[in-house]
Amino acid sequence: MNANEILCMIDESKIRELGALHQIDQVNTKITGEFILKVFVKGALEGYPMSLRSIEELCNNKQEISSLLKAKNSNKKSIDHSSVGKRLKKMNVDFFKAIYEDIVIKYNEKFVSENIKDKFHRFDSTIIKLSGKLLKDGLNLGGKEVNRHIKMSIGLKNSIPSSVRFCSEQKESSEDIALVNAINEAKVDHGEILLFDRGIAKCDSFRQFDKQEKYFITRVNVNRKYKPIKSNEIVKSADCQLDIRSDEIVQLYKKGGKLVKHNLRLIKAHNSASEELWFLTNVLYLSSEDVANSYKKRWDIEVLFKFLKQHLQFKKFINHTLNGMSIYIYCLLIAAILFTIYKITNKLKGYKIALLKFSLELHKSIIKDIVLFCGGNPDLVELKL
Numbered sequence: 001m002n003a004n005e006i007l008c009m010i011d012e013s014k015i016r017e018l019g020a021l022h023q024i025d026q027v028n029t030k031i032t033g034e035f036i037l038k039v040f041v042k043g044a045l046e047g048y049p050m051s052l053r054s055i056e057e058l059c060n061n062k063q064e065i066s067s068l069l070k071a072k073n074s075n076k077k078s079i080d081h082s083s084v085g086k087r088l089k090k091m092n093v094d095f096f097k098a099i100y101e102d103i104v105i106k107y108n109e110k111f112v113s114e115n116i117k118d119k120f121h122r123f124d125s126t127i128i129k130l131s132g133k134l135l136k137d138g139l140n141l142g143g144k145e146v147n148r149h150i151k152m153s154i155g156l157k158n159s160i161p162s163s164v165r166f167c168s169e170q171k172e173s174s175e176d177i178a179l180v181n182a183i184n185e186a187k188v189d190h191g192e193i194l195l196f197d198r199g200i201a202k203c204d205s206f207r208q209f210d211k212q213e214k215y216f217i218t219r220v221n222v223n224r225k226y227k228p229i230k231s232n233e234i235v236k237s238a239d240c241q242l243d244i245r246s247d248e249i250v251q252l253y254k255k256g257g258k259l260v261k262h263n264l265r266l267i268k269a270h271n272s273a274s275e276e277l278w279f280l281t282n283v284l285y286l287s288s289e290d291v292a293n294s295y296k297k298r299w300d301i302e303v304l305f306k307f308l309k310q311h312l313q314f315k316k317f318i319n320h321t322l323n324g325m326s327i328y329i330y331c332l333l334i335a336a337i338l339f340t341i342y343k344i345t346n347k348l349k350g351y352k353i354a355l356l357k358f359s360l361e362l363h364k365s366i367i368k369d370i371v372l373f374c375g376g377n378p379d380l381v382e383l384k385l
Helices: 003-007 012-021 033-046 052-061 081-090 093-111 175-185 203-211 288-311 322-345 352-373 380-384
Strands: 120-130 148-157 160-166 193-195 215-220 226-231 243-252 264-270 276-281
Touching: 003 033, 003 322, 003 352, 012 033, 012 093, 033 052, 033 081, 033 093, 033 322, 033 352, 052 081, 081 322, 093 160, 093 322, 120 175, 120 288, 148 175, 148 288, 148 322, 160 175, 160 322, 175 203, 193 288, 203 215, 215 288, 243 288, 264 288, 276 288, 288 322, 322 352
Parallel strands: 120 193, 193 215
Antiparallel strands: 120 148, 148 160, 215 276, 226 243, 243 264, 264 276
16 A cells, blocks of 8 residues: 555545534634644654644645635635644544544454454553643653653554553552553453553552453562462473573562462563563463563564654644643554554565655655646656656
8 A cells, every 4th residue: 555545544534424423623613623633644654843833834835734724715724833732722632532543443454364463462651741830731750740741551452552541640650550541441352461561560450350351461570579379380492582490370469468369370580681580470371481472572562652752753742731632642643553554565664764665655646746736747756756
């Protein structure tokens, strides 16, 4: 699929349907939900600097963007940055969430077959920081009282950010609350294995996953207090990258020293640097080596965060409200999914060069449209560019 075909996956009829459902343009009919959606998604994928002032410049200098504004008089198809900022504060974020969820469904239906379906569901949280008093409704995660942060927990499945949950309560500064909430709200299929880091550490959380019949693999701090119940046989393969030292069924102690009579599996290993690693799981059908190797797949979500922040301007503050930032982030996640489709369908690897290819395709398509509009031959563009 080429870049234009992939952008068309943002279905116009779905935009109209969801726009009417969430009354996205009821208050302001000029700066539409479709305008905000497409400016953020295309801007991120084409590498435009993302700020309210840059959106103002883009809109006032690109007919392709200004045409998305609804104004009776064509001379009034321009905006100023403050109008966009005010609009983002009050726009219904549920519209953008619904578009995002629709793209996730389309991706899973069209690009994920049963034989390549990922059995691992990775979860982690990330934050975007803004110092000072500008952000009024974020979380305080340490430092000065006035310093606010936006925190979100993301689920990664089948190579895309398949779920996102914004943390709105101060207690969600704890991963034991934030990540557990994100997992409980996400669609987790039976038999999938949750991968998460040491942020979830409470015995009650592990017991809750067991009751919900959710498999998980995580790490725990070395020397965490536990009671051994029985030892499992260790089967090592010749190409094992970790030195598995023990595999036990254990019961953990709570922070206050109380034993929780709930059986879990603890695997101890050493890596090539002689660093000791402890893996905790309720998965019994995998070998100890497979459990340790499966945890490595959690790193995929760290790669996603790096891509979002370095290449899709995820760490920028486009607005100083949680509502405005939530809209922006949903749009960037949509862009990330569309880009993943481009990578898969064109069999590309990595991020930086693949994103450059995507952006060059979009620019070439725009040039073709201009040539066609001027009465020229767009096919000649391929020969010259």
